[in-house]
Amino acid sequence: MPILSEKECKDLLTKVLGYSKADECEVNLNGTDSGNIRYARNSVSTSGSISSTSLVVQSAFGKKVGVATINEYDDASLEKVVRRAEELARLAPENPEYMPCLGQQQYLPSRTFVPETAATTPAARAAAVAQSLQVAKESKTVAAGYLEDITGFAAMMNTKGLFAYNTSTNVNFSVTARTEDGTGSGYAIRGYNDVRKLDTKLATTVATQKGSKSSNARAIEPGKYTVILEPAAAAVLLENILFGLDARQADEGRSFLSQPGGKTRLGEKLVDERVNIYSDPQNADLPTSPWNGDGRAQEKVSWIEKGVVKNLTWSRFWADQKKAKAIPSPDSFIMEGGTKSLEELIKGTKKGILVTKLWYIRPVDPQTLLLTGLTRDGTFYIENGEVKYPVKNFRFNESPVIMLNNLEELGKAERTVSTETNNNYMIPAMKIRDFTFTSLSDAV
Numbered sequence: 001m002p003i004l005s006e007k008e009c010k011d012l013l014t015k016v017l018g019y020s021k022a023d024e025c026e027v028n029l030n031g032t033d034s035g036n037i038r039y040a041r042n043s044v045s046t047s048g049s050i051s052s053t054s055l056v057v058q059s060a061f062g063k064k065v066g067v068a069t070i071n072e073y074d075d076a077s078l079e080k081v082v083r084r085a086e087e088l089a090r091l092a093p094e095n096p097e098y099m100p101c102l103g104q105q106q107y108l109p110s111r112t113f114v115p116e117t118a119a120t121t122p123a124a125r126a127a128a129v130a131q132s133l134q135v136a137k138e139s140k141t142v143a144a145g146y147l148e149d150i151t152g153f154a155a156m157m158n159t160k161g162l163f164a165y166n167t168s169t170n171v172n173f174s175v176t177a178r179t180e181d182g183t184g185s186g187y188a189i190r191g192y193n194d195v196r197k198l199d200t201k202l203a204t205t206v207a208t209q210k211g212s213k214s215s216n217a218r219a220i221e222p223g224k225y226t227v228i229l230e231p232a233a234a235a236v237l238l239e240n241i242l243f244g245l246d247a248r249q250a251d252e253g254r255s256f257l258s259q260p261g262g263k264t265r266l267g268e269k270l271v272d273e274r275v276n277i278y279s280d281p282q283n284a285d286l287p288t289s290p291w292n293g294d295g296r297a298q299e300k301v302s303w304i305e306k307g308v309v310k311n312l313t314w315s316r317f318w319a320d321q322k323k324a325k326a327i328p329s330p331d332s333f334i335m336e337g338g339t340k341s342l343e344e345l346i347k348g349t350k351k352g353i354l355v356t357k358l359w360y361i362r363p364v365d366p367q368t369l370l371l372t373g374l375t376r377d378g379t380f381y382i383e384n385g386e387v388k389y390p391v392k393n394f395r396f397n398e399s400p401v402i403m404l405n406n407l408e409e410l411g412k413a414e415r416t417v418s419t420e421t422n423n424n425y426m427i428p429a430m431k432i433r434d435f436t437f438t439s440l441s442d443a444v
Helices: 006-016 075-091 122-138 200-213 231-243 249-250 317-320 344-345 399-407
Strands: 026-038 043-062 065-069 141-160 163-180 185-192 224-230 276-280 299-304 351-364 370-383 386-388 393-397 407-419 424-441
Touching: 006 026, 006 043, 006 141, 006 163, 026 122, 043 075, 043 122, 065 075, 075 122, 075 424, 122 141, 122 163, 122 200, 141 200, 163 200, 185 200, 185 351, 185 370, 185 407, 200 370, 231 276, 231 351, 231 370, 231 399, 231 407, 231 424, 249 317, 317 399, 344 386, 344 407, 344 424, 351 424, 370 424, 393 399, 399 407
Parallel strands: 224 351
Antiparallel strands: 026 043, 026 141, 043 065, 141 163, 163 185, 224 424, 276 299, 351 370, 370 386, 370 393, 393 424, 407 424
16 A cells, blocks of 8 residues: 555544444554665665554443554455444443544654655665765775665544644665774664764765774773763663653653652653753654644753653553653753763773664663673774774663763764664764673673
């Protein structure tokens, strides 16, 4: 099924709701068209495209809820999926946390769709990857990478009169470049709504340079170091703060935002006063959907302002229980940066370690948000403002909350992609003191 227009979605969902006999019914329709190229050992290995859609019906009788999904859209199939959802609802126990459907909502205009990205052809993908491979071959490195562009639509309608619709585009590119002897590895990742901003040649140049310079890394003692985290490395740590901004978890004593006696850290200074984190669905560099998955409108929200926790996310149920505003989780976030480039941060560092990428992130202690993981694909020792030599990779144990309290400097914010979740963020490079490395890793 192609990407459906707003009118086509409204007509289809109106038809589905016309079959409903439940007290309340909500229908979600989603679809994507995507194309991709994967390459390894300086040669394309696969190329393909995927088109998929799904329609999800949620029916409720009182607080008894049933959900059914289908990807066939003839009248008989549409009625069948509605009847199935109702059948399941009648069999289900009552959900004590069920919230009635929302009524009509007002949404901000969407900025997530770029026609040029939606028009990406297989030939355009091939040309972009060819540029990457040319850089790798000329630098005598061995590249592996993945390029994917996605065009999607989402629509939602319920029996209370709510209707929401959005289209979006996105392109993500990642590349790893290793030396021919396998002793050095470099990495770069980029993501945009607008494919015209993607420069695979430049990204691959960054990866190949890191790969060549990281060959034959030296072992240095683990311990506490001043580190410069590139945006992609910082993203996989900071997003754990975003995921943890849940009011219920904080109220119930299950998060780093919990305080003794059922209190939370909302309104308290949590990190360095230079830290400002917010979300904005209409941000020009990182636009997101104007509505949340349950139909609530997304707005610009300040989460951390001058180091102080300003807002938490609230489910509709928990907000109703606590008589609070039901603020939905954001689809992404932006951390304000400074004015310095990565090179300027390095130049101002007497001794430290430059980290390109962190991966295999795992929680250690939810109460302190302590995480563990590994560096990879380009880790370097800095001395007197210069990158002196590559170092072997480390395992780290660090909390992003502690990390943001040990902040020394922020670079310029730029759009990057989390290597753990594939989410896009706006994050600056950052210099952190006393970052804890616990052991060495032989992996490249």
